[in-house]
Amino acid sequence: MFEGGLWVLLLFALLLLAPQWGLVPRWRQQRWLRSRDAIEDALMHIHQREHSGQLASVESLAGALNVPARLALALVQRMEGQGLLRTSAGGLTLTPEGHRLAIQVVRAHRLFERYLAYETSVPPQEVHELAHRLEHSVTPQQIEQLDAYMGHPLADPHGDPIPSATGEMPEMEGQSLVDFPIGKPAQIVHVEDEPPQVYAQIVAEGLRPGMVVTVVERSPTRMVLESDTEEHVLAPVVAANITVREAMPRVAAPSGERLGSLEPGEKATVVRVDDACQGLTRRRFLDLGITPGVEIEVVMRSPFGDPVAYRVRDSLIALRREQADWIWVRRNGGGQAMHGEVKSA
Amino acid sequence: MTGSGESKYCESCALRDSLVRMGIRVDSFDYVLALMGNPNTGKSTVFNALTGLRQHTGNWTGKTVARMEGAFEFDGRRYKIVDLPGTYSLLSASVDEEVARDFVLFTRPDAVIVVVDATVLERNLNLVLQVLEITDRVVVCLNLMDEAERKGIRVDHRALSRELGVPVVPTAARQGVGLGLLVQTVAELVQGRIRTAPRRVKVDEQVEQALTELVPVLQQAYPDLPNARWVAMRLLDGDYNVRQSLESGELLRLARPDATDAEIQQAREHAPHILAHTATLQRKLEGTFRDRVVESLYAEAEAIARKVVHREGERRWDWEQKLDSLLTSRLWGLPLMALLLMLVLWVTIQGANYISEFLATGLFWVEEQGSRLFTGLGAPGWLTGFLWHGVYRGLAWVVSVMLPPMAIFFPIFTILEDMGYLPRVAFNMDRFFKKAGAHGKQALTMAMGLGCNAAGVVATRIINSPRERLIAILTNNFMPCNGRWPLLITMSMLFVAAAFPPVFAAAAAAGTLLAVMLIGIAVTFIVSAVLSRTILKGEASSFTLELPPYRKPNVLAVLYTSLIDRTMLVLWRAVVMAAPAGGVIWLLANIHLGGQSLSHWISGWLDPLGRAIGLDGVVLLAYIIAIPANEIVVPTIIMTYMGTGMMTELESLNDLRRLLVEGHGWTTLTAINLMLFSLLHNPCSTTILTVWRETKSTKWTWVATLLPLGIAFSLLFVLNTLVRWLGYR
Numbered sequence A: 001m002f003e004g005g006l007w008v009l010l011l012f013a014l015l016l017l018a019p020q021w022g023l024v025p026r027w028r029q030q031r032w033l034r035s036r037d038a039i040e041d042a043l044m045h046i047h048q049r050e051h052s053g054q055l056a057s058v059e060s061l062a063g064a065l066n067v068p069a070r071l072a073l074a075l076v077q078r079m080e081g082q083g084l085l086r087t088s089a090g091g092l093t094l095t096p097e098g099h100r101l102a103i104q105v106v107r108a109h110r111l112f113e114r115y116l117a118y119e120t121s122v123p124p125q126e127v128h129e130l131a132h133r134l135e136h137s138v139t140p141q142q143i144e145q146l147d148a149y150m151g152h153p154l155a156d157p158h159g160d161p162i163p164s165a166t167g168e169m170p171e172m173e174g175q176s177l178v179d180f181p182i183g184k185p186a187q188i189v190h191v192e193d194e195p196p197q198v199y200a201q202i203v204a205e206g207l208r209p210g211m212v213v214t215v216v217e218r219s220p221t222r223m224v225l226e227s228d229t230e231e232h233v234l235a236p237v238v239a240a241n242i243t244v245r246e247a248m249p250r251v252a253a254p255s256g257e258r259l260g261s262l263e264p265g266e267k268a269t270v271v272r273v274d275d276a277c278q279g280l281t282r283r284r285f286l287d288l289g290i291t292p293g294v295e296i297e298v299v300m301r302s303p304f305g306d307p308v309a310y311r312v313r314d315s316l317i318a319l320r321r322e323q324a325d326w327i328w329v330r331r332n333g334g335g336q337a338m339h340g341e342v343k344s345a
Numbered sequence B: 001m002t003g004s005g006e007s008k009y010c011e012s013c014a015l016r017d018s019l020v021r022m023g024i025r026v027d028s029f030d031y032v033l034a035l036m037g038n039p040n041t042g043k044s045t046v047f048n049a050l051t052g053l054r055q056h057t058g059n060w061t062g063k064t065v066a067r068m069e070g071a072f073e074f075d076g077r078r079y080k081i082v083d084l085p086g087t088y089s090l091l092s093a094s095v096d097e098e099v100a101r102d103f104v105l106f107t108r109p110d111a112v113i114v115v116v117d118a119t120v121l122e123r124n125l126n127l128v129l130q131v132l133e134i135t136d137r138v139v140v141c142l143n144l145m146d147e148a149e150r151k152g153i154r155v156d157h158r159a160l161s162r163e164l165g166v167p168v169v170p171t172a173a174r175q176g177v178g179l180g181l182l183v184q185t186v187a188e189l190v191q192g193r194i195r196t197a198p199r200r201v202k203v204d205e206q207v208e209q210a211l212t213e214l215v216p217v218l219q220q221a222y223p224d225l226p227n228a229r230w231v232a233m234r235l236l237d238g239d240y241n242v243r244q245s246l247e248s249g250e251l252l253r254l255a256r257p258d259a260t261d262a263e264i265q266q267a268r269e270h271a272p273h274i275l276a277h278t279a280t281l282q283r284k285l286e287g288t289f290r291d292r293v294v295e296s297l298y299a300e301a302e303a304i305a306r307k308v309v310h311r312e313g314e315r316r317w318d319w320e321q322k323l324d325s326l327l328t329s330r331l332w333g334l335p336l337m338a339l340l341l342m343l344v345l346w347v348t349i350q351g352a353n354y355i356s357e358f359l360a361t362g363l364f365w366v367e368e369q370g371s372r373l374f375t376g377l378g379a380p381g382w383l384t385g386f387l388w389h390g391v392y393r394g395l396a397w398v399v400s401v402m403l404p405p406m407a408i409f410f411p412i413f414t415i416l417e418d419m420g421y422l423p424r425v426a427f428n429m430d431r432f433f434k435k436a437g438a439h440g441k442q443a444l445t446m447a448m449g450l451g452c453n454a455a456g457v458v459a460t461r462i463i464n465s466p467r468e469r470l471i472a473i474l475t476n477n478f479m480p481c482n483g484r485w486p487l488l489i490t491m492s493m494l495f496v497a498a499a500f501p502p503v504f505a506a507a508a509a510a511g512t513l514l515a516v517m518l519i520g521i522a523v524t525f526i527v528s529a530v531l532s533r534t535i536l537k538g539e540a541s542s543f544t545l546e547l548p549p550y551r552k553p554n555v556l557a558v559l560y561t562s563l564i565d566r567t568m569l570v571l572w573r574a575v576v577m578a579a580p581a582g583g584v585i586w587l588l589a590n591i592h593l594g595g596q597s598l599s600h601w602i603s604g605w606l607d608p609l610g611r612a613i614g615l616d617g618v619v620l621l622a623y624i625i626a627i628p629a630n631e632i633v634v635p636t637i638i639m640t641y642m643g644t645g646m647m648t649e650l651e652s653l654n655d656l657r658r659l660l661v662e663g664h665g666w667t668t669l670t671a672i673n674l675m676l677f678s679l680l681h682n683p684c685s686t687t688i689l690t691v692w693r694e695t696k697s698t699k700w701t702w703v704a705t706l707l708p709l710g711i712a713f714s715l716l717f718v719l720n721t722l723v724r725w726l727g728y729r
């Protein structure tokens, strides 16, 4: 009697919870199929594939969304029914309507990436994940507000173009860092954020869009880059995820040194605030009068060496090292050599 | 004040007889004035001088975080004056700056008094020029003239007035110098007897081009808009509030305050094409709009400052720099901080001892007389008991135990604050906060928390990143506030100081208190670090901290303000919180069920839980009764132990020690447990309410309440299990 009851219970549980076929997983799959997340992620994937020239398939979609092929197929059929995509011999293509929607998702995603990176303190490695979650839950109106708030930016923090509200994509030409000529200043326009492991390495090296670097050495096993003051050693696989273009004259001009590298007692003139420094921090700098041409004096270090207090326009302001490093300066009162200028000469 | 040649301020213009300070009676008024300015320029000082109120002032940026209203009467007219939080600019979008901006924009005061710091004129002018874009009813109050003079900085206020196109009045607000002329000028301005011609800044060609395109579009939709250029600039900058007001049609109220709802509905229709136009222009400017505007503003400010500021000699920062390099030095920075804190605690404890004794004697004498009188009049025993030995005794206890440490600690603390020491503490400690993923300004809010956690929670508004602000709010409770000091002091007197000769008793108690605070600081860092790696994930973001110049503290004003303030607060709390609690305690002890008092029953139920964390049921009961006000824990414990049903003042500390150790088996461990519990347990009801008001979130209020409680219980449980397991009873 007792054993019989146990078996019934077990069977029941199986019916309810068995992977794939159980009632609960089924219900969840159905819900997922109808969800905005699933459709938007599929749109993104097919859109990306169209761009790369190799069309998406049901299998690639299943892989990208991490679901069984059976579900991916159901999703494709569903979206076909909604007039969002077509199946052709070569693979899946978007209809104009699908394309329009895909662009809007891309737009939401990149705007969020920019917002999270510049206006909040989410660590760079997690921005993508979080933006990915947020992009599905906003209304078009909120997206417009976000866009306006940031001054209709053209690119996300990785340098990817942000489409406008009407779907136009700003042009971003560039080439892979792997085969950029040695010795020429190159500006990073894009850093691919996937796979995450590779991206984390790039972030750790401090490489980001807007920065100017020069390739100084290249071999099949490693590449050596030089930025304003540091040297970066990368494996070619990692370098392949960085897109660059020839640096414009304005950007390539001598950028001097980072404020953080000065010693107490030294005085310098601000050249500019790094382009990659945006949002809250940049606004604060501006408010405090840290603008090109202003004189800045290093006054004292705190007991642990960081933060450091600077005198700007007669007031004493403490900044942490990372922030001071966004400020490019040129030392006043000759004598010292300037790293930046040597390179640009 | 000696001027070299021309007088620097109108010396005869001390506040005249015609000024009547009206405090907070703001019900009817003829004119509204707003006080704006960079942080720490003396706005609140001007406000206090004019209204006779005692708004808190302090030498650090961000002392005032909410707006405060007051009133005065001058020449028969009534003025309402609003003290706004300090702002560096009107462009940024931090909460306190928006408060200030929106007030000027939407409430449209009759005049704006921009208080500027004469010693840092260039940066202050940046804000003045922005205010001049919004409104032309501006009077500049050139404050801190005495300090400028000391530093050899001379500002030609007449030239400045010509450059800006608005009146400029030099003042030294703390000494009250020049304020008469300020009021006079404001009066003339609001009555239209002074005409202003504010200077407007031109930005570079591309921006001006964009503005010439956008302004007409705006003006077409809103013909009466007085500051269309400014609105256009805000739109190009992506200002959220201005955009919203355009979308909702509220912008029309800027043009015509009396616009009807129907008209506003109509105005909404203009939004889409204006916004589309804005977006196109913004894209053309490639997101560099803000930079260009600020660069032009500062260029203009520099040009003006060059004309009106004259420096004499280079002796500007001498002794300040020496002091700074000592107070923030590698070797001495932290030890000096600890030493100073220790000193403050010692003075507080030593001094409080005397006053406490004196107050207690007096107040309990009154109790005796009172109850005797009642008995004499033939009042029933329970009434005398409830009123005199319950309610009144609760009140007396709180006054005699709470008031003295506060009355000593607060003035000392405020003097340190007034000198400008607090920001240096934040500077020294920032490294730890950074490691914990928090903001260095949290040090300032923690310092405020030492006085009162509710005040500490409000002070977190100076942290402008929401994540870091929340961390500061959730952890503020780990700084033991003044209300918890009596317990900590009593415990350390009984169990630590007893081991030292009596002369060192206060020092030993101060040392113990300091140790408890250090534990609190450590817990703050650990909890902050855990929070920023889990539910409040993120790295420490933008950190800028202004280190103001050292200033001579205004000792008399400080003494007066903090004494009056504290006394009022303690009395108020005593009446509202402690007196009812006193009644409850008496009732619990005197209502009997089955031969035992209620408090006996309840503490019996709580006992197993109490034992698990090395305390007992009585302590937990006392803690529950004291949730409204932490200060009555100790008396509740004593009273329950004694079973008398009255909060009892024992004859001496020795008696108390005997009661606890011999009567109820307390050990040093019990005392440590109690101190830790008091340090870590949940915030008092006032603080909880404040957290709710500041976060507007039930969820975070629960976290702020339960997180400390959870930590207190688990830490004590682990500690005591460990001790038991190691064989110590």
Ligand SMILES: Nc1nc2c(ncn2[C@@H]2O[C@H](COP(=O)(O)OP(=O)(O)OP(=O)(O)O)[C@@H](O)[C@H]2O)c(=O)[nH]1
Pocket (backbone or CB within 6 Å): B037, B038, B039, B040, B041, B042, B043, B044, B045, B046, B056, B057, B058, B059, B060, B061, B062, B063, B064, B065, B085, B086, B087, B143, B144, B145, B146, B147, B171, B172, B173, B174, B175, B418, B419, B551, B554
């Ligand atoms: N020497 C001198 N000190 C002044 C004068 N006016 C104000 N102070 C001091 O300057 C400090 C700042 O004053 P507050 O009135 O708190 O400044 P606030 O502008 O309200 O500051 P926030 O509220 O932080 O924006 C205090 O320590 C004042 O005592 C003055 O005219 N001369």
Ligand SMILES: [Mg+2]
Pocket (backbone or CB within 6 Å): B043, B044, B045, B056, B057, B063, B064, B086
């Ligand atoms: Mg103030």
